[in-house]
Amino acid sequence: MLALVLALAACxxxxxxxxxxxxxxxxxAPVAEPEPPTPEPPTTDAPTADEPAEDAPVxDAPVxDAPxxxxxxxxxxxxxGYLAPGLRAVRPPALVVYADGRAxxxxxxxxxxxxxxxxxxxxxLRQDLSGQPATVSPRPGTPTVYxxxxxxxxxxTGNGLREVYVPxxxxxxxxxxxxLTSARDRLSHLADRVAAGGRPYAxxxxxxxxxxxxxxxxxxxxxxxxxxxxxxxxxxxxxYAGAKARAIARLLPAPGSRRVYRTSSGEELALAWxxxxxxx
Numbered sequence: 001m002l003a004l005v006l007a008l009a010a011c012x013x014x015x016x017x018x019x020x021x022x023x024x025x026x027x028x029a030p031v032a033e034p035e036p037p038t039p040e041p042p043t044t045d046a047p048t049a050d051e052p053a054e055d056a057p058v059x060d061a062p063v064x065d066a067p068x069x070x071x072x073x074x075x076x077x078x079x080x081g082y083l084a085p086g087l088r089a090v091r092p093p094a095l096v097v098y099a100d101g102r103a104x105x106x107x108x109x110x111x112x113x114x115x116x117x118x119x120x121x122x123x124x125l126r127q128d129l130s131g132q133p134a135t136v137s138p139r140p141g142t143p144t145v146y147x148x149x150x151x152x153x154x155x156x157t158g159n160g161l162r163e164v165y166v167p168x169x170x171x172x173x174x175x176x177x178x179x180l181t182s183a184r185d186r187l188s189h190l191a192d193r194v195a196a197g198g199r200p201y202a203x204x205x206x207x208x209x210x211x212x213x214x215x216x217x218x219x220x221x222x223x224x225x226x227x228x229x230x231x232x233x234x235x236x237x238x239x240y241a242g243a244k245a246r247a248i249a250r251l252l253p254a255p256g257s258r259r260v261y262r263t264s265s266g267e268e269l270a271l272a273w274x275x276x277x278x279x280x
């Protein structure tokens with residue numbers, strides 16, 4: 001009986017998990033199906049209307065994508081007056097001073113002021129504008145100057161920016177409180193200092209004005225790579241950022257000028273632009 005048991009054990013087949021007998025072929029391993037190749041996006045050598053052309057002239061002005069932090073604490077600007085529509089739409093403030101000390105004149109030059117100077121400026125302007133109404137009327141007998149811009153003076157009160165609107169202050173200063181001319185002169189002198197000693201202000205954010213005109217024999221061909229702004233009405237203004245803003249800054253004359261271009265469809269547009277300020 002014992003011999004029979006031993007014989008059966010010696011002749012038993014390999015069980016699950018045991019090494020197969022010599023001479024047997026192992027089962028082939030499964031082969032993974034190859035993944036289809038990812039198609040590459042099509043390329044084109046032609047620039048679109050939203051992209052600047054590669055052969056466009058390059059500006060040497062420094063460009064910063066991110067606006068500086070801070071809020072306006074002192075402002076001086078002009079509104080209205082006789083000015084071409086396109087230029088009026090992109091007229092920058094004469095001066096903006098921010099809480100972090102950054103002072104920007106005409107959206108063209110910037111200078112960093114020390115904290116003590118900013119504090120003293122705000123304190124003086126608060127005194128100058130204290131008690132003034134939102135719109136100041138000139139003294140009786142002051143002549144009215146038509147087509148003259150109004151002066152707008154602003155100062156941070158701690159609860160936001162307070163602005164005072166003064167019609168034709170530059171032309172008739174004698175018709176107003178001396179504190180108003182003092183505030184204007186204070187900001188004007190600082191703006192002159194920023195323009196003379198500051199560095200060029202340039203960012204990748206611009207405002208473009210496009211006025212639909214006609215009959216300009218001197219209209220220039222539309223610059224290759226310049227975005228075409230909306231121009232459904234006679235006056236149109238639009239803000240751009242990034243690549244489009246850089247194209248505008250490269251391909252158009254310097255801010256403060258206005259030039260007529262002809263689109264590929266034959267429309268004539270008078271263009272003017274400027275850099276946007278950090279708070280705009």
